[in-house]
Amino acid sequence: MGNMVESTPFEEKPSLGNLSILTKVDKLRELIGTKVALPQLVVVGDQSSGKSSVLEGLTNFGFPRDAELCTRYATQITCRREKEEIINVSIIPHDEASAGEQARIKKFYRSLKAMTPESLAEVFTEANEVMGIKSSTKATLPDGTTLPAFSEHILKIEKLGPDENHFTVIDVPGIFRKETEGITTEADIELVRNMVKKYMKDPRTIILAIMPSNVDPATQEILKLAKEADPLMTRTMAVLTKPDLAIERVMQQIAIDHVNGKRGDLVLGYYIVKNRGPDDAHKTLKQGQADEKKFFSESPWSSLRNTERAGMEALKKRVRDLLTELIKKEFPKLKTDVARELSTLKSDLNKMGPSRDHQDAQRAYLNKICQSFQALVRDALNAYYAGNKIFAERHDLRLITRIVEMNEIYSDTMLAHGHTRPFSSDSIPKEETVSRISTPVGSADRARRAPKPDDGTYPELEEILDDSLEVIEDVSDEDDIMDYIARVYRDSRGQDLGTFSNALVSTMFKEQSKNWKNITLDYVKRVIWIVHHFIFEAIKESCPDERVRDELWNGFLLEELQKAYREAISRVMFLLEVEHDGQPLTLNHYFNDALQRAQSGRLVDAIKELGSETSIRAPEGSTNKYENGIFLTHAQLHNLSFNMANSEHVQEYMHDILKSYYKVSRKRFVDVVCQQVVNYDLLHGKCNPLKIFNTEMVLELTDEQLDAIAAEDIPVKRRREKLERDISSFQEAWKVLKGSG
Numbered sequence: 001m002g003n004m005v006e007s008t009p010f011e012e013k014p015s016l017g018n019l020s021i022l023t024k025v026d027k028l029r030e031l032i033g034t035k036v037a038l039p040q041l042v043v044v045g046d047q048s049s050g051k052s053s054v055l056e057g058l059t060n061f062g063f064p065r066d067a068e069l070c071t072r073y074a075t076q077i078t079c080r081r082e083k084e085e086i087i088n089v090s091i092i093p094h095d096e097a098s099a100g101e102q103a104r105i106k107k108f109y110r111s112l113k114a115m116t117p118e119s120l121a122e123v124f125t126e127a128n129e130v131m132g133i134k135s136s137t138k139a140t141l142p143d144g145t146t147l148p149a150f151s152e153h154i155l156k157i158e159k160l161g162p163d164e165n166h167f168t169v170i171d172v173p174g175i176f177r178k179e180t181e182g183i184t185t186e187a188d189i190e191l192v193r194n195m196v197k198k199y200m201k202d203p204r205t206i207i208l209a210i211m212p213s214n215v216d217p218a219t220q221e222i223l224k225l226a227k228e229a230d231p232l233m234t235r236t237m238a239v240l241t242k243p244d245l246a247i248e249r250v251m252q253q254i255a256i257d258h259v260n261g262k263r264g265d266l267v268l269g270y271y272i273v274k275n276r277g278p279d280d281a282h283k284t285l286k287q288g289q290a291d292e293k294k295f296f297s298e299s300p301w302s303s304l305r306n307t308e309r310a311g312m313e314a315l316k317k318r319v320r321d322l323l324t325e326l327i328k329k330e331f332p333k334l335k336t337d338v339a340r341e342l343s344t345l346k347s348d349l350n351k352m353g354p355s356r357d358h359q360d361a362q363r364a365y366l367n368k369i370c371q372s373f374q375a376l377v378r379d380a381l382n383a384y385y386a387g388n389k390i391f392a393e394r395h396d397l398r399l400i401t402r403i404v405e406m407n408e409i410y411s412d413t414m415l416a417h418g419h420t421r422p423f424s425s426d427s428i429p430k431e432e433t434v435s436r437i438s439t440p441v442g443s444a445d446r447a448r449r450a451p452k453p454d455d456g457t458y459p460e461l462e463e464i465l466d467d468s469l470e471v472i473e474d475v476s477d478e479d480d481i482m483d484y485i486a487r488v489y490r491d492s493r494g495q496d497l498g499t500f501s502n503a504l505v506s507t508m509f510k511e512q513s514k515n516w517k518n519i520t521l522d523y524v525k526r527v528i529w530i531v532h533h534f535i536f537e538a539i540k541e542s543c544p545d546e547r548v549r550d551e552l553w554n555g556f557l558l559e560e561l562q563k564a565y566r567e568a569i570s571r572v573m574f575l576l577e578v579e580h581d582g583q584p585l586t587l588n589h590y591f592n593d594a595l596q597r598a599q600s601g602r603l604v605d606a607i608k609e610l611g612s613e614t615s616i617r618a619p620e621g622s623t624n625k626y627e628n629g630i631f632l633t634h635a636q637l638h639n640l641s642f643n644m645a646n647s648e649h650v651q652e653y654m655h656d657i658l659k660s661y662y663k664v665s666r667k668r669f670v671d672v673v674c675q676q677v678v679n680y681d682l683l684h685g686k687c688n689p690l691k692i693f694n695t696e697m698v699l700e701l702t703d704e705q706l707d708a709i710a711a712e713d714i715p716v717k718r719r720r721e722k723l724e725r726d727i728s729s730f731q732e733a734w735k736v737l738k739g740s741g
């Protein structure tokens, strides 16, 4: 700012070079004036301090006299040399206004060839109407809302003519401290003060602080505000008005001392002007200038003659000069600013992704979400947990690992608790305990950690998971399986000779496997919960836009997902019906092997029981001299075959058949449930829930459905539109700065 202070000889008519740089800044003001600090001159002060009068003196633009008309918004006046004399009036819309509002406001444009007070008043009235502020004739809208007293749009006045010098200055509404009934409110006071502050804070703004001479500048609020915005006071210039109203000698001296630089701390100093007063309404601007000249040639003001700081003519020279200097100095920096802002805007827009205001863009957007979701599904099913960083933090989303755990727990539970009564263990070799990485304790632990499907996280699953489990009466420990078989046998004995009906096996099997339903349903529900949870979280991860996600989830996916889960449950019910309630059947040779082993085991046991231990000489060549064996007498052998024919033997035989069949059946059932319900229905099958959100679904959405899901909501749309608008303004501005604009 230091440069700005030095005065350079003022050229009444700027050189062509200057003209072009000034024109460029004017174009920039039009394009990005509200977004980038441009070198500008702003007139601020209290209401009625004489701002508009000073502006009129600087630009020769006479505001309509009606005070109410021109102080409700900032007014930018640009003078420019053109062949034809003309005045153009338009409105620069407020940055925050909506696109529609901006378009409406930009439509306002009036061109005046000859400037008469009447024609100007008319244009101003129209402009007020467009800005939607209240006037003496219109204070409310038809719907009863009161119109605001102030507007943040800017009235732009271009004054062109052969005698004009390039110059732009902005008039801001005056600060006031008292509300006026029916016109201004308490809130308006603050609004205007903030507006003034905003205009003053730009580091490239020269502040012209207007103050009447009949008060001490030291007491003026406007200087305090200026000092907040410009702490070093290097870009604030004070202009004292109404010296003719400072009648007291003391007041006059205070004003003179300020102009002389003896008081105050402004680097740019104090100027003094005398405008036409309310009584001079009939006088022309020219007459007013003549009056002013005369006024300053008289005592005590004549003492200021050599300061070149008294009178509008001196102020005008100084101010224009300052502005031109400032523009020259700041111009190169503007380039940097514009380039930086442009790249920020572009990256902001980029971050928003492509626009979604038409079908193709919406479909592409959904497809992108869908693809990233499917990638997560693929990785989760293949246990490729390096595929996405989410798997590192969220172990609950390691889908296939969680499922394998559940499978193991299911299989273990079926082994340990599937049967109603333990089989008598002596006759059949003990079932090999399946060796697992984890101990049984570990597996119980995992079962506890596995989510409870009815924990309320997903209310949408309640209806599916809630079909209540059967209540099964506990069988007392004393109720041995052999006692049970004996009961069944006695109750259903026919005339069979040492045999029993197939229906009996079926009855016993149903009783023995009645726990299966609960265990299996519990397992499948847990798996459904895990799959559902995964889908929910994976969609959250793939679709960050909450509105789109809700629409997609509630409007389209949920119903299909529920259908898939119901399908899985109904397959469980079917498999239970076949295995548990159906006719026992197996072609598995394991059944016969097991049965024969059990039978021969019983025979061996009987022989062992009857016979006595003995040893005989071992054959030639064997390592041992004797071999152990069993010795039976003929009588004992006879007794043995007798034993095998009684009913006890039939019951043992029933037990062995049941045990052999149960084991085959259990293994088959566990496999089939895992394979069909979990693997096929829930994970890999044609209509599995993980497949529901796929590109085909996106393709098949109707235009309306697509719009409902993927259209951008209003705030996002607005933001994008604003960014696009700003970018195009900044691109234009960039062209201007580079010289091609």
Ligand code: GDP
Residues within 6 Å of the ligand: 045, 046, 047, 048, 049, 050, 051, 052, 053, 054, 067, 071, 174, 241, 242, 243, 244, 245, 273, 274, 275, 276, 277, 278
């Ligand atoms: P603004 O509200 O700050 O824009 O002030 P205006 O320029 O509209 O002036 C307010 C009133 O003060 C008007 O009636 C002007 O005629 C009057 N006024 C402005 N400057 C002077 C001046 O230097 N001397 C006298 N006597 N009156 C002035």
Ligand code: MG
Residues within 6 Å of the ligand: 051, 052, 053, 070, 071
């Ligand atoms: Mg005014």
